[in-house]
Amino acid sequence: EEEGEKTLRSPICCIMGHVDTGKTKLLDCIRRTNVQEGEAGGITQQIGATYIPADNIRERTKELKADAKLNVPGLLVIDTPGHESFKNLRSRGSGLCDIAILVVDIMHGLEPQTIESLNLLRMRNTEFIVALNKVDRLYGWKVCRNAPIGKAMKLQSRDVQLEFEHRLTQIITQFKEQGINTELYSKNKERGETYSIVPTSAISGEGIPEMLLLLVQWAQKTMVEKLTYSNEIQCTVLEVKVIEGLGTTIDVVLVNGVLHEGDEIVVCGFQGPIHTTIRSLLTPHPMKELRVKGAYIHHKEIKAAQGIKITGQNLEHAVAGTALYVVGPDDDVEEIKESVMDDMRNVMSRIDKSGEGVYVQASTLGSLEALLEFLKTPVVSIPVSGIGIGPVHKKDVMKASVMLEKKKEYATILAFDVKVTPEARELADDIGVKIFIADIIYHLFDQFKAYIDNLKE
Numbered sequence: 001e002e003e004g005e006k007t008l009r010s011p012i013c014c015i016m017g018h019v020d021t022g023k024t025k026l027l028d029c030i031r032r033t034n035v036q037e038g039e040a041g042g043i044t045q046q047i048g049a050t051y052i053p054a055d056n057i058r059e060r061t062k063e064l065k066a067d068a069k070l071n072v073p074g075l076l077v078i079d080t081p082g083h084e085s086f087k088n089l090r091s092r093g094s095g096l097c098d099i100a101i102l103v104v105d106i107m108h109g110l111e112p113q114t115i116e117s118l119n120l121l122r123m124r125n126t127e128f129i130v131a132l133n134k135v136d137r138l139y140g141w142k143v144c145r146n147a148p149i150g151k152a153m154k155l156q157s158r159d160v161q162l163e164f165e166h167r168l169t170q171i172i173t174q175f176k177e178q179g180i181n182t183e184l185y186s187k188n189k190e191r192g193e194t195y196s197i198v199p200t201s202a203i204s205g206e207g208i209p210e211m212l213l214l215l216v217q218w219a220q221k222t223m224v225e226k227l228t229y230s231n232e233i234q235c236t237v238l239e240v241k242v243i244e245g246l247g248t249t250i251d252v253v254l255v256n257g258v259l260h261e262g263d264e265i266v267v268c269g270f271q272g273p274i275h276t277t278i279r280s281l282l283t284p285h286p287m288k289e290l291r292v293k294g295a296y297i298h299h300k301e302i303k304a305a306q307g308i309k310i311t312g313q314n315l316e317h318a319v320a321g322t323a324l325y326v327v328g329p330d331d332d333v334e335e336i337k338e339s340v341m342d343d344m345r346n347v348m349s350r351i352d353k354s355g356e357g358v359y360v361q362a363s364t365l366g367s368l369e370a371l372l373e374f375l376k377t378p379v380v381s382i383p384v385s386g387i388g389i390g391p392v393h394k395k396d397v398m399k400a401s402v403m404l405e406k407k408k409e410y411a412t413i414l415a416f417d418v419k420v421t422p423e424a425r426e427l428a429d430d431i432g433v434k435i436f437i438a439d440i441i442y443h444l445f446d447q448f449k450a451y452i453d454n455l456k457e
């Protein structure tokens with residue numbers, strides 16, 4: 001045993017599932033913070049990463065007396081907006097997530113985005129556990145704050161237990177209909193072929209101990225290879241953000257390797273490769289969200305896995321969803337610049353060459369890709385003449401306005417999960433460019449279609 005022990009990095013865990021199943025609330029519960037209530041409309045608008053140190057996991061699971069031997073330094077949890085799943089968290093080679101929590105609302109069962117998430121997990125061969133959340137909503141539930149679910153379930157009345165069994169059986173059947181075997185974690189003897197279901201409440205905390213333990217144990221048992229720390233940098237840009245006092249920053253997930261202050265980096269930029277140096281490496285305090293405002297900790301160097309905010313020059317046009325490269329002493333910068341733009345070229349090649357089509361704006365390269373793919377499908381078939389990433393600015397409206405002369409109905413911006421600046425909105429209204437905004441792809445299509453049908457009448 002001893003000699004076989006390797007240095008492991010923290011597993012990266014995604015929380016996925018349908019909107020409102022309690023993904024953000026579960027994270028809150030783990031962190032004991034309250035991000036969810038501070039969010040506009042309670043929906044996660046951005047991607048956040050939370051690092052949970054092993055000590056915290058130990059503390060949270062001690063009641064289980066599992067003698068949890070934790071070989072990993074912690075767990076890095078990523079909360080993704082339900083509608084986007086983690087299509088946009090692309091990274092070269094292996095996917096970003098090692099393991100996932102698929103959240104299902106016990107009162108609703110499988111919902112459309114549960115199935116979408118399930119398909120993504122399957123496609124990527126990502127291991128996952130199911131959190132059957134909101135058990136506290138079972139009629140007559142007796143709250144056992146933060147208790148293991150095994151213990152909490154024993155304290156429930158017969159009626160509650162029966163209702164639970166009934167709903168569990170239904171949900172297991174729904175999974176079976178999707179071709180997936182699931183079983184209550186405590187009865188699951190065939191982990192690997194059968195996925196475990198852990199009942200949880202993100203409000204009163206029952207089941208969180210089992211959920212954390214299962215995740216970590218499963219990861220360190222089956223993914224030693226994948227989790228073995230490697231020096232080769234693997235890093236993905238999650239978001240590009242302007243922060244007061246810091247300028248444009250990029251939020252990244254460092255999956256492997258070490259980043260240093262002063263490192264020479266190359267990232268994919270909307271107007272070509274960006275070659276710059278890391279001015280500062282920042283992290284939030286442990287157990288805090290990357291997107292919660294507050295003082296950051298400065299680091300000389302940071303080892304994977306971590307969610308990190310990077311400041312540096314020329315990052316304004318960095319493209320979220322792409323890989324970050326570090327230029328080593330023996331590396332050819334030009335070569336790296338080439339490969340960093342591969343993802344981008346791939347997307348650009350999907351723009352209509354005739355030059356007639358709508359203008360499309362999305363939050364990340366991944367979501368832009370998803371949208372372009374959708375617009376190309378035969379039933380939809382909307383040509384695209386221009387694309388952009390990030391908020392809609394005046395310059396985007398200007399670009400879209402070119403169509404006013406060619407084909408008026410295409411003088412339209414489809415804005416997917418991005419904001420429109422007031423100046424851009426004003427200009428658009430003035431010159432007659434239509435802007436449709438939605439955070440669900442289908443809704444953009446519906447709006448556009450209604451508009452076209454209306455024009456035809």
Ligand code: GDP
Nearest residue numbers: 019020021022023024025042133134201202203
């Ligand atoms: P998300 O869209 O999946 O991130 O869902 P949220 O975390 O924003 O939760 C959606 C709503 O469900 C909020 O009103 C939460 O307070 C509520 N909620 C989440 N988890 C639970 C739970 O375990 N029990 C109950 N009763 N409500 C929950």
Ligand code: MG
Nearest residue numbers: 023024043044
């Ligand atoms: Mg959320």
